[in-house]
Amino acid sequence: MSYRLTGIVVTVSVLCFFSAAYGGDITKEELKGQDEQVQDIKSDVLAISAELAKLEEKLLYPSSTEVSVFVSLAEGLTFRLDSVELQMDGNIVARHVYSFKELEAMRKGGVQRIYTGNIRSGDHDLLVSVMGKAKGGSDLRKAESFKISKDVAPRIVELSLSDQGITERSR
């Protein structure tokens, strides 16, 4: 059994314990080549995505009727947001239940585009309903109505949620 003692491989790993362990039929060059091709296809697909976004905007949301609603969280928000519902002129146009990841992204300053649609020129009623949990754990509901006016340019509406309420910032 002395082979065990003499055969023990005491590896002093200096940079990393783990090394690539794969068959000799896959070379580093092949892996690199494959990786480069994956990068190239990512570039291609991103380019298609950009073209498609332009097409969608022209075809589905022309600027004369386009409206986009964004939701952001104000700094220092203490309640936990569960969901947001939007009603435009009495019709529900968006409803979103937030995942943990989405909430974290918004807490870090990310802004969610909750709705993109079409409305005609003129004034419109936007009703925003927010549900969540207060710091103590009790249910919390907030609702605010806003008048938004639409002209020939794309209409961007930002809804900022804070402990005090919902603020609409027109852009």
Place this chain on the structure above:
Amino acid sequence: MKRLFVPLILVLLSASLSLAEAPAPKDLKDLYFGEALYHAYQGEWFDAVSRLDTELALHYGVDEPARDTLHYHVNQAEFDVGDFELYYRMHRKAGRAIKAVIEGNVPEPVRNEAIFRLARIYFQKGQPKEAQEAVDRIKGAVPEKIRNDLAFLKAEILMANGRFAESARIFSDIQDAPGLLGFSTYNLGIALTRDGKETEGRSSLERAGQIKSVDNVTLAIKDKSNLVLGEKLLSEKKFAAAKDVLDRVRLAGPFSNRALLSSGWADASLDNYQSALVPWTILAGRAATDPSVEEAMLAVPYAYIKLGIYSKAALLYAQALEAYGREIEKLSASITSINEGKFLQALLREELKQDPDWVVKLRGLPEAPETFYLLDLLASHDFQESLKNYLDLAELRVKLSAWSGDLVAFKDLTQKRRAYYEQLLPVVDREFRRLDTLMRLRLSQRDSIEKRLHAMLTAPRPEQLETADERVTIERLNQLERKLAAAVPDASGAAWARIALLRGVLSWNMYTDYDHRVTLAFRHLHELNSEIDRMKGEYAAFVRTRQAATQSYEGYDDVIRTLSERTAAARKNVDKLMSRQGKILETMAVTELTRRRERLEKFQVDARFAMADSYDRARRAQDKKRAEQ
């Protein structure tokens, strides 16, 4: 199980230390930029890059970029798009984007941050020479937030380029830097050792192995330092010292299995088999999938033999044989499963990806036994990269498939719009032309009235402001005069005088009321102008709507066709690459599992011989005992 993630974190250490998450601007002006960050903070790199790319293209495409809301964040956006591409592992594109910023006219700290990011990309790509050239270009002010990360990266690059002494100097300076606790000291030890300064290197590893912290990752690097130092001492036959260092490694840490094994060998090397049994017995009771555990299954009975307890050793060898047999069976089933394609299917299970610990969950899939070994495979950088590529390609395939459907729907939509409007628009256009002619006529009349009214301000023309009644009255007087002249040519002057009087009254009224009438006329003109403005607004709205109607279906055919072709080509390419990537993953997995199986088969042979030997020794001992009795 989660402790197995820590080695993965350590493997990715150089990246995770420097890849600070881009903070959102305090005063966000551009919501679409905020949307890109929203995706980025969720790790949705494709969407983040796509959104920000589009936003940057729009920004540079507008006539006055300074008036665009992205103008306030354009430098950060340029950095972020490169950073997101890096996260999305598009090193080549990210490198280009950041290079463009470096060569642009930007403030020193901004440029230096860009160079830092570029150097990091090169380093991660395994191009330390290019990384060195990049960091050497950093001159002047460096933003505070990246100062320590930059120093760490510089030291890593120097070490990768074999400049150990310089690397050690930098690591030494940042030993207490926040977030680098333990890592700098550990790397300092490695750099010094490689520089031939064994004693100093050992002393650094010793310090790194005694750091006090409650942070899991710091504790893991502390364990790693102790393990590296312990195994080094062991290889130098300094068994007692090695034992002391190895016993500092936490029992629940990610390096505990190797530490327990080596600790046992340190004891065994000092012929202290009783002590060696302590770590080895703990280790032998752990999951048999770990190579150290598998080795410990042979080491424990070996120690019993050395202690002269042959029957116990024989029993333990039998148990080891059984465990190896089970493990070999599992490995064989795993290899079969991989060859049947189940491994790749398991990787793509959607419900698993909803769980942040999906790799752990993946291990529990009964229909894909090979996934049990995934964590160990994941520790290999190449396997990680291949797996990420495979998952990225799968995501692209889903997107492209959805887009193909969208493009078919868009084509259908434009055709339906065309059919609807082409029937409706000729009628609308006819009516519009009629109204347009009428409108132009009325506008021309208005212009003429305005001109005449303005002329009257300098040259009064009361007759032009006569009322309708007055016009009728004048006409009647004209008729009366004609009749009077024809019927009674020699009529007395009284009739003519009466007509003249009436004409005089009319003229009197027109002249005396002239100013009032001019004022009234201008007021009416003003009212008319308001109506005309409203009409022009409606006209413009109609023209826009009319144009929008045509634009809603015209000019899309080529775009949709081209995009459909590109999408189809990309799908084909993705399928091809995915199949190749899948094969690479399967080969890596099969190779690794085969290697493990072969190792176990060798252990099996060793265990069989050792078991037979133990039985012999036990029997001989028994015989000897009997003979003595």
